[in-house]
Amino acid sequence: MKITIITVGKLKEKYLKDAIAEYSKRLSKYCKLEILEVADEKTPDAASENVERQIRQKEGERILRYVKEDSYVLTLEIGGKMLDSVEFAEKIEKLGVQGKSHLTFIIGGSIGLGEEVRKRSDYALSFSKMTFPHQLMRVILLEQIYRGYRIIEGAPYHK
Template structure:
């Protein structure tokens, strides 16, 4: 299985880069992992809805350049389905059984995802009703993918 994470913006903090590197290394045992960072747009303070939509559209165009036609796309959205770790693991495994060999997870920028990206999404998942920094969300997503593979393999994981 190939897992691609497309994310808006670069990681700046060393501790987040270290966490991403650690989970990327651990996931090497279970899947082929690719992380793609696309440039984010500067969002002015008190930006209008029109300006925010333009920013989401620009970031969305960058994201969609990397989305392959045959890939199964999962967007991270506050309004998406909330799964526990076992359900998330089953979701990934079911996709493999259904012949989906490439899953793309998309993490939007600080103001979310544009309409074109949302339309391309095959499934939306939410990790919480809370808002997390999108850089931290990358680490949380990687940890849950890793946990999901460990659950599917019947290996111990921290509950």
């Protein structure tokens, strides 16, 4: 299976880069992983809803350039469906059985995802009702994908 993670903004912190490198290495046993970063837009302080919508639209256009037609798209959204780790593993496994050989996870920028990206999504996924920094969310997502593959394999990692 191929997994693509499309994310807004560049990572700057070494500890996050190190964690992503570690999980990328671990995942290489289970899937072909690709992480794509698109440029973020600067959001002015006290931006109006209209300005924020325009920013989400611009970031969304950049994201959608990388979404392949045959890919199953999972967007990370606070309002998405919450799954526990076992349910998440089952979701990945079920998609594979259904012939979905390319999964694309999308992590939006600091003010969320544009409407066009949300329309392209096949599944809105939430990790929590809490808000996490989108850079940290990359690590959390990679760890959960790895955990999911370990659960599918029946390995003890997830306990």
